[in-house]
Amino acid sequence: MAERTIILAGGGHAHLGVLAAWARRPPPDTRRILITSHRHTAYSGMLPGWMAGLYDEADIMIDLAPLAAAAGTELVLASVTGLDPHHVHVGSTRLAFDIASLAVGGGIDTAPFAATGARLLPIRPVDRFRAGWRAFRDRPGDIAIVGGGAGGFELACAARAALPHVAITLVTPPGTLLAGHAPAVIALARRALIQRRITLIETSASGHPDGIRLDDGTILPAAAVILATGSIAPPWLAQSGLATTVSGHLAVDATLAVSPTIFAAGDIIQRTDRPLPRSGVHAVKAGPVLAANIAARLSGATLREYQPRQRTLYLLSTGDRRAILSWGPFALHNRLIWQLKHAIDTGFMRRQRV
Numbered sequence: 001m002a003e004r005t006i007i008l009a010g011g012g013h014a015h016l017g018v019l020a021a022w023a024r025r026p027p028p029d030t031r032r033i034l035i036t037s038h039r040h041t042a043y044s045g046m047l048p049g050w051m052a053g054l055y056d057e058a059d060i061m062i063d064l065a066p067l068a069a070a071a072g073t074e075l076v077l078a079s080v081t082g083l084d085p086h087h088v089h090v091g092s093t094r095l096a097f098d099i100a101s102l103a104v105g106g107g108i109d110t111a112p113f114a115a116t117g118a119r120l121l122p123i124r125p126v127d128r129f130r131a132g133w134r135a136f137r138d139r140p141g142d143i144a145i146v147g148g149g150a151g152g153f154e155l156a157c158a159a160r161a162a163l164p165h166v167a168i169t170l171v172t173p174p175g176t177l178l179a180g181h182a183p184a185v186i187a188l189a190r191r192a193l194i195q196r197r198i199t200l201i202e203t204s205a206s207g208h209p210d211g212i213r214l215d216d217g218t219i220l221p222a223a224a225v226i227l228a229t230g231s232i233a234p235p236w237l238a239q240s241g242l243a244t245t246v247s248g249h250l251a252v253d254a255t256l257a258v259s260p261t262i263f264a265a266g267d268i269i270q271r272t273d274r275p276l277p278r279s280g281v282h283a284v285k286a287g288p289v290l291a292a293n294i295a296a297r298l299s300g301a302t303l304r305e306y307q308p309r310q311r312t313l314y315l316l317s318t319g320d321r322r323a324i325l326s327w328g329p330f331a332l333h334n335r336l337i338w339q340l341k342h343a344i345d346t347g348f349m350r351r352q353r354v
Helices: 014-024 044-051 064-070 111-119 126-137 150-162 183-195 235-239 280-299 335-351
Strands: 004-009 030-036 040-042 061-063 074-077 082-084 087-090 093-096 099-102 120-122 143-146 168-172 198-202 205-208 211-214 219-221 224-227 250-252 257-259 262-264 269-271 314-317 323-327 330-334
Touching: 004 014, 004 093, 014 030, 014 064, 014 099, 014 280, 030 064, 040 044, 040 126, 044 126, 044 150, 044 335, 061 064, 064 074, 082 235, 099 280, 111 120, 111 205, 111 211, 111 224, 120 126, 143 150, 143 211, 150 168, 150 183, 150 198, 150 224, 150 314, 183 198, 183 323, 183 330, 205 219, 250 257, 250 262, 262 280, 314 335, 323 335, 330 335
Parallel strands: 004 030, 004 099, 030 074, 099 262, 120 224, 143 168, 143 224, 168 198, 250 269
Antiparallel strands: 040 061, 082 087, 087 093, 205 211, 211 219, 257 262, 314 323, 323 330
16 A cells, blocks of 8 residues: 555644554554644643743643654654645645644734734743743733733733732733633632732723723733733635635534544634634643544544533633632632642643653
């Protein structure tokens, strides 16, 4: 049988599960390639803990090179710049594939905050965010975090733990603080912000040279504006010739299939069969399904579906070795929850060490 080429485009969390599956049982008669812009990738679940000083940088970094080697997969360090139904684009190079899987991660829409200039610190790309936070930490000032999702909330708490004496403000439109979580979870989050002297302002905002401009015209000065407003799809997806949604994300069904030869997971997708929050939890859990479906495409077997459980467990760090548990209508906030989160996160990282 002729050798077939499988390309994993991007070093996102979903592809960790694919590499692990290949290390156990590599697909026969295949050439396997992982294309990623960086050899090391940060585990998003521990990024706020690193920011808060609870973890060293080495604790949260995953080295993709040994994982690829164990999986018999070539590692290409380059940025994916485009895609068509038969090729992954790396600059001017077109790499042909028989099957491709995309987990390149999303971006942040910085355009509404362009006026903020050098004070702006988007959380994506993560490597730039880490470098920007290290530099800011050495000359700290007042901080504004824009975005009230789980990421914005955790980063606000982490910033407080790291810098106890600066003013910290979390800005998010009305009704969007931890949207999708139960009222009990949101109530605990509000209390946590008050206890940590983090000001919550519920309004829309845009960029300003001194920080941000609130919806009523008020200027909120800030030495750093951390932008955590949710993920947007890479603009080149719209030119891929593949099915995309109104928001520009790849349209996938429950099998994570974009087309008969392309799969995708993580921040770049939107499910056509059900809403699915873009979170590291779902990206990690999609990995084994991607691996199974790539194998199924090779053999002609039936594809698996990724159907999350009715309730997803979220553990939100508050930066002080405490965390909020969010599980359906249930909510708790204490040290035991952080210990559970720490055990889960460090266990996940141990599985990435080869």
